[in-house]
Amino acid sequence: MHVNYGVGMTRTHVGAFSTVAPGATICGDVWIGERVFIGAGAVVKNLVSVGDGATIAAGAVVVADVPDGVTVRGVPARVA
Ligand SMILES: CC(C)(COP(=O)(O)OP(=O)(O)OC[C@H]1O[C@@H](n2cnc3c(N)ncnc32)[C@H](O)[C@@H]1OP(=O)(O)O)[C@@H](O)C(=O)NCCC(=O)NCCS
Numbered sequence: 001m002h003v004n005y006g007v008g009m010t011r012t013h014v015g016a017f018s019t020v021a022p023g024a025t026i027c028g029d030v031w032i033g034e035r036v037f038i039g040a041g042a043v044v045k046n047l048v049s050v051g052d053g054a055t056i057a058a059g060a061v062v063v064a065d066v067p068d069g070v071t072v073r074g075v076p077a078r079v080a
Pocket residue numbers: 021022038039040041055056057058059060071073074080
């Protein structure tokens with residue numbers, strides 16, 4: 001519901017009111033919560049969960065679960 005995305009995804013859950021910006025790569029069994037923002041060009045690795053209200057910076061490579069409400073950035077992504 002009200003999800004905006006610019007990327008193809010397989011076996012991925014995206015919660016309500018979340019945005020996946022163009023160029024992001026999300027493949028496999030990924031769980032994305034509600035009100036999440038995933039920046040342009042970010043990569044989210046298989047089997048990762050992104051908590052409600054989290055922000056993934058543009059270009060970040062997410063290799064571990066992201067808690068609710070947290071912003072991560074960089075390669076590999078760390079808490080901002
Ligand atoms: C992560 C983000 C939300 C942070 O925004 P912000 O809170 O305004 O952050 P700032 O611009 O004040 O930068 C804060 C710090 O984060 C760093 N930073 C900002 N964006 C970054 C990114 N994408 N990757 C790595 N570091 C980043 C800055 O260099 C700065 O570092 P410093 O404290 O060492 O100087 C934002 O930079 C971002 O990536 N937005 C996504 C944009 C996007 O993809 N839009 C979709 C277009 S279609």
